[in-house]
Amino acid sequence: MKRIIFILLSNPLSLLGLFLVTLVIILAIFADFIAPFPEHRGAVVDFVNFNKAPEWPYIMGTDLVGRDIFSRIIYAYRISLLLGVFVLSIAVPIGVTMGLIAGYMGGKTEYILMRITDVFLSIPPLVLAMSIMGLLEPTLINGMLAVTVMWWPWYTRLVYNIARSEKEEGYVLAAEIIGASKTHIIFREILPNCLPAIVTKMTLDFGFVILIASSLSFLGLGVQPPTPDLGSMVAGGATYLPDSWWLTVFPGLAILVAVFGFNLVGDALRDVLGAD
């Protein structure tokens, strides 16, 4: 563990990643104290200061109804992170368990589970989430559900591949010979060997959940106004290009910064943990 932290801190890129991730998390948690205009997260209008280019105190300008874009970005981060936690805490256990079972049990179980996984994987992720979103009411919870439904199969595939090769290893055979239960072998013997890969993927995915969720709301199928969301902010400003560029550029960069941060950390973890 010490070694891991040391390596992470000695590489400038992973250091940058840690910095960005920490920044985003701190902004999200302490939004109420950091945002210059906390009330702008809701349906506030200020027609005196609408559509303003960046100038003090609106460091990223104001939107079409006069809300501070910087404040809204901070609150959007909060929702994005919540969404990431929600999606991963449901998708990962389901996906991992399915992958472990399919990989270890083999035979018919494997065939059926993996074909189900294939079905989900052969619909482009965004299209799957879109169609679920479109059929349900577009609320935050449904958005989380839609993204969760498209997310678990990736973990099934990842864990399945590891489990399939691990089950041939000597330590698993040894456990079988001494009569360990299947549950024990799956969760106590094989699972620990999948953890580095899972942790790495979760870090990367935190970024990608943010990315997909913003894509959904960009299409109007995600978080609904007035709740601040990076995707819908970009969508709302796109028609006012190039004059009111701050409406789209800052929320867009906000997505880039957050996802880039998680990717940098995930990449560094991959190198350190030796997961693929």
Next chain:
Amino acid sequence: MNQPTLNIENLQLGFKSHVGMSKVLHGISLNIRKGERVALVGESGSGKSVTARIILGLLQTLPTARISGVLEFEGRDLTKLSAKQRHALRGTEMSMIFQDPTSALNPVYTIAVQFTEVLRRRQPKLKKLLAFEQAAAALRQVAIDEPERVLNSYSFQLSGGMNQRVMIAMALINNPTLLIADEPGTALDVSVQAQTLDLMHKLVQEHQTSVLFISHNLGVVRDFADRVYVIYKGRIVEEGATQLLFSNPQHPYTQALMSAVPRITGGGIPNIPDVSDRYSDPAYIHPASGGEL
């Protein structure tokens, strides 16, 4: 014109890391005369393979490697050559045979493609068809009956022994001055290994190729080499003509190494100490080694 093919004096190698230098070679000296077959014997981690890679100039490109000492190939100082000049020697004047022939051949290209690439090291403009013919001729030399079929195959379609013959033919096709054989055929069955070694022996004798034979197996070396160097933890501990060294090993490590060879006549696996202070005794050079054999 009695200059050695290879002359190494006081060769040192260390790897730099963030905790400091870790030394791998503590000044080894070694020479190979023209047409001579020299064996470098030692356990894994003793520094055999890195020596081979330094001679080929592959380690020099590593930014962490620190190399010093004299390194002469046919009278040319290898340490003074540019990377490009060192590169020009590889595959032409020097070539190499690997431990596992099957994994040393590229799995997604046919044998013919790889032969062509090797041949073009000497003859850059060589046409494919001609390369194929030359390769087929070389394969006949290593007792392959259907060279055309082998040339159109991939390494995974051939047996280990067949791949080893291919490797030998490839290593000698450009008529190199020095052949480095790094544990050749260790991954093969003992009988196949013996056959291919005989073949290699015959061919290097015909071509008057100098050979540096790297091995951990004294038994294999005995029939093949004219002279033997024993290496232990980055130091040469004994050197001598094969017969002399085998009949009268002087250094405690060599003695231990020899008694470690399991004998088919019984006695089981001998009991030898892992580490002994006496292994660090000064090197013993057998007297005849400087002169003719």
Next chain:
Amino acid sequence: MPTSFIILFKRLFTSFIVLIGVSMLIFTIARIIPGDPARIALGPNATLEAVANLRANLHLDESIIVQYGYFIWNLLHGDLGISLYTNRPVLLDIGQFLPATLELVFVAGFIMVAIGLPLGAIAARYRGKFIDHVIRILSLLGVSAPSFVWAVILMLMFAFYLPIFPIAGRITDSYTIQAVTGFLLLDTLIAGEYRAFGDAFWHLILPAFALALSGIGQAARLTRANMIETYDKPYIEMAQSYGFSEKRIASKFAFKPSLIPSMTIIGLDFAAMLGNAFLVEAVFAWPGLSRYGVAVILRKDLNAIVGTVLVISATFLIVNIIVDLLIAFINPRIRFSTRRS
């Protein structure tokens, strides 16, 4: 090769099973949603009788299994039903919008492969050097933003501030091109209108790059990782000790073996593009499936949603079959594999 045929048939069979699974999944999602599609289609002012009639016509009152049976039966006759939004056959709608999307996706896919793979190979060859770090950071940036953000940034930079490329659309309105394939790049050539071809091509560049950027990053990262693994293989050491040039090793002897594991993932990236095309089309007002897809989703137009997803998934499966065949083609281990007992 007979083995390739066996692989192809196996692959086709699995794809077929998966496609049936997709249809069931989408159909189930479509039918368990709250809200009455007939009511939504006819609007709040329709009479109860009209709604009931439409429900009967659409078999909405039958059990879900019977409904699925009707659906498959019609599907086999090439009938995806009528879109409640456009009042036209869904297949006709999709046929009209799909080519524009596919054209965009294919060009983006080509850009992804043509730029991403060499970038990855260069990074692997010079691993640890400056150029490697630059490529790593750039490709990581590429995957770190959704394609609509890239679309906005590219549009701002290369259509507004540096007005090199057109801002929106597929082709300048003054050209009228007879639709044969629906692919403008082909149709313009068929019509012999080379200036129109250039114009259509020019319109494609920004959207295609916006769509390709994350794929380029992904492909470069993947190629780099796989090639670095390949560089540790004995056959690369062999190539180096025989003095094969570093350039030949990077572009041939280490590249091809690394390509095989990369290709499956690249196929998946292509699938992601089919979805991400929606985002890019929205920014560049590209007349593809996006606007139709979003419109029918917002209107709960069941037939159209199911049809759109099914067609996209089928396209994806076909692409993956092609990728598998390509892998079999470049990997002699598969081409010459003898079936094990």
